[in-house]
Amino acid sequence: xxxxxxxxxxxxxxxxxxxxxxxxxxxxxxxxxxxxxxxxxxxxxxxxxxxxxxxxxxxxxxxxxxxxxxxxxxxxxxxxxxxxxxxxxxxxxxxxxxxxxxxxxxxxxxxxxxxxxxxxxxxxxxxxxxxxxxxxxxxxxxxxxxxxxxxxxxxxxxxxxxxxxxxxxxxxxxxxxxxxxxxxxxxxxxxxxxxxxxxxxxxxxxxxxxxxxxxxxxxxxxxxxxxxxxxxxxxxxxxxxxxxxxxxxxxxxxxxxxx
Amino acid sequence: xxxxxxxxxxxxxxxxxxxxxxxxxxxxxxxxxxxxxxxxxxxxxxxxxxxxxxxxxxxxxxxxxxxxxxxxxxxxxxxxxxxxxxxxxxxxxxxxxxxxxxxxxxxxxxxxxxxxxxxxxxxxxxxxxxxxxxxxxxxxxxxxxxxxxxxxxxxxxxxxxxxxxxxxxxxxxxxxxxxxxxxxxxxxxxxxxxxxxxxxxxxxxxxxxxxxxxxxxxxxxxxxxxxxxxxxxxxxxxxxxxxxxxxxxxxxxxxxxxx
Amino acid sequence: xxxxxxxxxxxxxxxxxxxxxxxxxxxxxxxxxxxxxxxxxxxxxxxxxxxxxxxxxxxxxxxxxxxxxxxxxxxxxxxxxxxxxxxxxxxxxxxxxxxxxxxxxxxxxxxxxxxxxxxxxxxxxxxxxxxxxxxxxxxxxxxxxxxxxxxxxxxxxxxxxxxxxxxxxxxxxxxxxxxxxxxxxxxxxxxxxxxxxxxxxxxxxxxxxxxxxxxxxxxxxxxxxxxxxxxxxxxxxxxxxxxxxxxxxxxxxxxxx
Numbered sequence: 220x221x222x223x224x225x226x227x228x229x230x231x232x233x234x235x236x237x238x239x240x241x242x243x244x245x246x247x248x249x250x251x252x253x254x255x256x257x258x259x260x261x262x263x264x265x266x267x268x269x270x271x272x273x274x275x276x277x278x279x280x281x282x283x284x285x286x287x288x289x290x291x292x293x294x295x296x297x298x299x300x301x302x303x304x305x306x307x308x309x310x311x312x313x314x315x316x317x318x319x320x321x322x323x324x325x326x327x328x329x330x331x332x333x334x335x336x337x338x339x340x341x342x343x344x345x346x347x348x349x350x351x352x353x354x355x356x357x358x359x360x361x362x363x364x365x366x367x368x369x370x371x372x373x374x375x376x377x378x379x380x381x382x383x384x385x386x387x388x389x390x391x392x393x394x395x396x397x398x399x400x401x402x403x404x405x406x407x408x409x410x411x412x413x414x415x416x417x418x419x420x421x422x423x424x425x426x427x428x429x430x431x432x433x434x435x436x437x438x439x440x441x442x443x444x445x446x447x448x449x450x451x452x453x454x455x456x457x458x459x460x461x462x463x464x465x466x467x468x469x470x471x472x473x474x475x476x477x478x
Numbered sequence: 479x480x481x482x483x484x485x486x487x488x489x490x491x492x493x494x495x496x497x498x499x500x501x502x503x504x505x506x507x508x509x510x511x512x513x514x515x516x517x518x519x520x521x522x523x524x525x526x527x528x529x530x531x532x533x534x535x536x537x538x539x540x541x542x543x544x545x546x547x548x549x550x551x552x553x554x555x556x557x558x559x560x561x562x563x564x565x566x567x568x569x570x571x572x573x574x575x576x577x578x579x580x581x582x583x584x585x586x587x588x589x590x591x592x593x594x595x596x597x598x599x600x601x602x603x604x605x606x607x608x609x610x611x612x613x614x615x616x617x618x619x620x621x622x623x624x625x626x627x628x629x630x631x632x633x634x635x636x637x638x639x640x641x642x643x644x645x646x647x648x649x650x651x652x653x654x655x656x657x658x659x660x661x662x663x664x665x666x667x668x669x670x671x672x673x674x675x676x677x678x679x680x681x682x683x684x685x686x687x688x689x690x691x692x693x694x695x696x697x698x699x700x701x702x703x704x705x706x707x708x709x710x711x712x713x714x715x716x717x718x719x720x721x722x723x724x725x726x727x728x729x730x731x732x733x734x735x736x737x
Numbered sequence: 738x739x740x741x742x743x744x745x746x747x748x749x750x751x752x753x754x755x756x757x758x759x760x761x762x763x764x765x766x767x768x769x770x771x772x773x774x775x776x777x778x779x780x781x782x783x784x785x786x787x788x789x790x791x792x793x794x795x796x797x798x799x800x801x802x803x804x805x806x807x808x809x810x811x812x813x814x815x816x817x818x819x820x821x822x823x824x825x826x827x828x829x830x831x832x833x834x835x836x837x838x839x840x841x842x843x844x845x846x847x848x849x850x851x852x853x854x855x856x857x858x859x860x861x862x863x864x865x866x867x868x869x870x871x872x873x874x875x876x877x878x879x880x881x882x883x884x885x886x887x888x889x890x891x892x893x894x895x896x897x898x899x900x901x902x903x904x905x906x907x908x909x910x911x912x913x914x915x916x917x918x919x920x921x922x923x924x925x926x927x928x929x930x931x932x933x934x935x936x937x938x939x940x941x942x943x944x945x946x947x948x949x950x951x952x953x954x955x956x957x958x959x960x961x962x963x964x965x966x967x968x969x970x971x972x973x974x975x976x977x978x979x980x981x982x983x984x985x986x987x988x989x990x991x992x993x994x
Binding site for chain 2: 240243244246247248250251252253254257258261264265268288289291292293295296299331332335336337339340343344346347348349350352353354357423426427430431434440444452456459460
Binding site: 659 | 786813815829835842845895899
């Protein structure tokens with residue numbers, strides 16, 4: 220019996236993929252000077268860390284409540300601004316409304332580029348341009364939300380029911396009227412749902428923004444790390460964890476009711 | 479009835495608006511005062527003139543080499559995470575532990591703990607363990623992504639179609655035969671797609687980890703930003719955006735092929 | 738031979754799936770199980786290879802107790818019982834060949850099957866089984882590229898390579914059109930007649946049950962309310978099973994149109 224008659228008939232394809240992956244892994248290991256023995260040699264270091272992280276300093280809680288609330292406020296404002304800008308751009312990014320593939324193409328390219336910038340880099344850049352502070356954090360979150368939500372919205376615009384659009388067209392509605400009367404009602408609940416989803420993501424992300432000076436709990440996290448106060452790092456991360464969990468549950472609850 | 483729902487809708491809208499305004503009012507905007515239009519113009523004109531000389535100079539400290547290193551960090555980190563997320567998934571998928579549901583709960587807890595720490599915190603810890611350099615970045619991304627991928631893998635495993643599994647069991651197959659003949663073929667393309675997606679995300683994170691000394695393009699970028707060396711910032715940002723963009727295209731192509 | 742002795746099944750939520758079932762199904766019979774949805778047809782079928790554990794009584798297949806079998810014994814029993822179902826239960830992304838071969842898994846050790854080291858004889862069996870359902874040319878086709886009827890025939894081929902003496906068919910035609918349904922059932926009939934395999938089919942259509950089987954069992958709220966030949970299933974019996982004579986109603990509808 221020949222190999223090509225068995226379930227291994229395309230073995231060479233599998234072999235090629237395995238070979239390719241192996242080359243990539245070995246290549247990147249060489250590039251990054253990976254040496255896993257180091258991890259085990261310094262395992263005691265990890266142990267020390269874990270030990271100190273395991274003893275959160277609960278007396279520090281009062282000092283982190285205020286920055287935590289600030290982080291939440293930043294996320295709320297940033298998310299709202301981001302979504303407000305995302306909606307019109309999302310409409311422009313679909314041919315459903317613009318009927319113009321060139322405009323849509325340009326807008327999409329612009330949104331793609333916005334999305335490729337990692338948000339910590341964006342924060343660092345904005346801090347350099349407009350200075351340290353919470354407003355910078357808000358702006359970062361807004362830009363980040365803008366990129367993320369506009370894509371989600373234009374993808375859902377593309378899957379809507381075309382019946383109402385044709386109906387509106389047949390009575391002579393213009394493009395803005397179509398957007399407002401035929402498209403918006405169909406995706407309103409989805410936009411609201413995406414807003415809460417973005418808020419969830421933003422709360423997580425904004426906790427590290429302070430690292431580059433964009434305000435909120437990240438500032439405290441940064442200083443505790445710099446001062447090697449791991450008991451504090453531990454309680455800060457615990458607090459973030461609890462807040463993120465609460466935000467996740469709340470937002471999931473609301474999103475389920477919106478669906 | 480209709481009237482009362484209307485009233486409720488208005489109340490919800492008013493409450494949402496009040497929360498947003500409260501959050502917006504509670505932030506500190508003093509940082510913005512330092513910003514002046516001429517400064518903005520200064521930044522803009524710098525960004526318009528990328529420092530092309532940085533692209534490649536053969537020193538190993540140029541843009542191309544650093545971007546390659548960044549991709550290497552992301553790839554190896556994701557590869558490690560993919561391999562290690564599988565045992566985590568096997569532990570935390572509740573459909574594999576029907577008779578011992580507590581095992582799955584322990585597994586999920588492990589995932590949540592791993593995910594709780596931001597990558598930046600892992601990077602700081604690993605810089606102390608293995609010393610500054612790209613390998614610390616690999617480990618930070620790897621450990622963080624185990625939690626992320628572990629959770630997603632588990633969700634897919636729990637949501638999968640159990641009928642082919644039943645068919646193998648009904649023909650006398652055991653647990654591992656059902657695993658390799660019914661589960662793996664179904665999940666393989668989804669898992670590959672998820673890993674590719676996280677490779678993209680990892681490239682973005684890897685370009686920020688340099689911030690804490692974990693290698694890659696992040697460090698030169700931060701230095702350039704802090705030195706207000708805008709032509710340098712410009713070329714690095716261009717490089718990062720182009721890299722992420724191209725990788726998006728590549729992984730998107732592979733993902734489409736997997737279907 | 739399959740026998741049910743005082744078999745009852747009570748689900749954890751208190752619902753009674755089966756109530757004191759006593760049945761003997763001889764070798765080579767083609768048995769259709771009819772009844773309304775939720776009457777316990779599926780529970781009865783799945784109890785045979787213990788995909789569902791019964792709470793009382795005992796089921797034996799060829800004299801071996803399914804109910805009391807240990808893990809290893811159960812695997813051995815299951816090798817001899819093929820199963821097909823409404824949704825074909827194929828791994829959609831795997832090839833036809835791999836899906837059919839998976840019927841032989843019960844005969845292999847874990848290591849051998851993970852490495853895909855199937856014997857030459859089993860590849861030959863796969864070819865024969867696919868030939869008998871007319872799909873030999875689709876060996877390396879992905880299963881999801883086949884039509885519903887073809888997919889069901891692949892799953893029949895899987896029970897053939899298993900060399901099972903008994904084939905359980907849980908609503909095999911429920912998601913197929915009437916013409917394909919008849920083809921699938923006549924395939925099963927051919928297997929029953931030519932290879933002498935015992936076949937148990939859950940089916941909604943009374944007409945098809947009457948047309949293809951040698952024996953009909955009807956269930957109502959977990960109990961057997963009819964057990965006899967297709968000829969014996971008359972209007973009076975149907976009224977007992979469904980609350981009204983559904984065959985006659987259909988004829989009347991046909992007359993009107």
